[in-house]
Amino acid sequence: MPSTTAETLSLVNRNVSVAPLVLLSATDHYARSAKGTRKRVVGVLLGQNDGKNVRVSNSFAVPFEEDEKDPSVWFLDHNYVESMNDMFKKINAREKLVGWYHTGPKLRASDLEINELFKRYTPNPLLVIIDVLPKDVGVPTDAYFAVDEIKDDGTTTAKTFVHTPSTIEAEEAEEIGVEHLLRDIRDVAVGTLSTRVTSQLQSLQGLHHRLQDIGRYLDKVVDEELPVNHAILGNLQDVFNLLPNLSTPKTAGAIGLAGPQAAGDSELARAMNIKTNDQLMSIYLGSLVRAITAFHDLIENKVQNKQQADDKEQKKEEDKTKETIKKTEELMLNGDAPAEQQEKEDKSTKDDKKKG
Numbered sequence: 064m065p066s067t068t069a070e071t072l073s074l075v076n077r078n079v080s081v082a083p084l085v086l087l088s089a090t091d092h093y094a095r096s097a098k099g100t101r102k103r104v105v106g107v108l109l110g111q112n113d114g115k116n117v118r119v120s121n122s123f124a125v126p127f128e129e130d131e132k133d134p135s136v137w138f139l140d141h142n143y144v145e146s147m148n149d150m151f152k153k154i155n156a157r158e159k160l161v162g163w164y165h166t167g168p169k170l171r172a173s174d175l176e177i178n179e180l181f182k183r184y185t186p187n188p189l190l191v192i193i194d195v196l197p198k199d200v201g202v203p204t205d206a207y208f209a210v211d212e213i214k215d216d217g218t219t220t221a222k223t224f225v226h227t228p229s230t231i232e233a234e235e236a237e238e239i240g241v242e243h244l245l246r247d248i249r250d251v252a253v254g255t256l257s258t259r260v261t262s263q264l265q266s267l268q269g270l271h272h273r274l275q276d277i278g279r280y281l282d283k284v285v286d287e288e289l290p291v292n293h294a295i296l297g298n299l300q301d302v303f304n305l306l307p308n309l310s311t312p313k314t315a316g317a318i319g320l321a322g323p324q325a326a327g328d329s330e331l332a333r334a335m336n337i338k339t340n341d342q343l344m345s346i347y348l349g350s351l352v353r354a355i356t357a358f359h360d361l362i363e364n365k366v367q368n369k370q371q372a373d374d375k376e377q378k379k380e381e382d383k384t385k386e387t388i389k390k391t392e393e394l395m396l397n398g399d400a401p402a403e404q405q406e407k408e409d410k411s412t413k414d415d416k417k418k419g
Contacts, residue, residue, distance in 0.1 A: 079119070090195045125147075144184070166193055191229065201272070207225065
């Protein structure tokens with residue numbers, strides 16, 4: 064267990080928030096240096112740490128190499144870290160070195176040694192593992208602090224990492240930039256209903272994975288593969304206490320439900336059904352209005368196309384009439400009206416027949 068319970072609780076209860084800019088910077092660093100390989104990249108985290116809240120607002124990449132076969136062989140350019148840290152202090156003195164990051168995606172054997180190196184710059188460095196290729200839905204960051212672990216057999220203490228929750232939070236200016244990026248990559252052809260259903264599905268999948276992790280942990284504790292951690296069990300008990308009571312007395316029926324199944328529904332099921340039906344009705348009406356608007360635009364487009372075609376035909380008829388009138392006027396200007404010209408032609412034809 065860690066050296067003191069108070070120290071562990073102070074570290075676990077710290078609020079660690081990471082800015083989206085840090086995620087973008089780490090992803091770009093990985094894409095430039097280690098994309099398509101099993102290597103990881105390392106960088107420095109900058110921000111503020113007041114002992115209760117850790118705000119990571121900026122970062123920069125660091126040259127890092129390690130032997131894939133021997134994890135104890137690694138190189139990190141600490142001179143580069145010091146130079147870059149001094150330059151960032153000149154730009155923004157409020158952003159201090161609070162820790163480091165790597166792209167894991169899990170803890171490595173050399174992380175404790177690298178963490179000791181960063182103690183030159185901050186007393187208790189924060190380690191954030193950023194998953195640049197996430198496979199599951201959820202927060203792509205894992206935050207850790209290093210503490211002393213006292214063994215039960217009385218042997219020498221050793222360093223170990225304790226996990227602390229982390230969130231992704233953006234300031235107002237960053238939120239505007241992120242919204243513009245999401246607007247650019249969003250598929251505008253996808254409807255509102257499908258977007259909301261997809262978001263709910265991803266949320267449920269993320270919750271399912273978390274419940275699976277909790278189940279696996281409890282199984283290992285029961286099988287004595289892992290020691291009992293009362294802090295984790297206390298948090299799980301708090302989560303279970305916040306769950307709704309499913310053993311409420313059953314009612315004779317629920318509003319809006321019919322059939323033999325309605326009589327067996329509890330108050331919670333009734334409330335959930337009513338709320339879900341209301342939400343689905345709103346989504347359905349919104350989609351219906353959107354479809355009607357699209358059909359209206361389509362019909363309006365058809366009417367406009369037909370009107371343009373009729374105008375084009377009418378213009379052709381007017382042009383033809385104008386051309387006929389123009390030819391008639393030319394003949395009249397030459398002194399021969401169309402009727403007189405026809406009489407002359409008939410008379411000349413009769414004279415030719417008499418002569419013959």
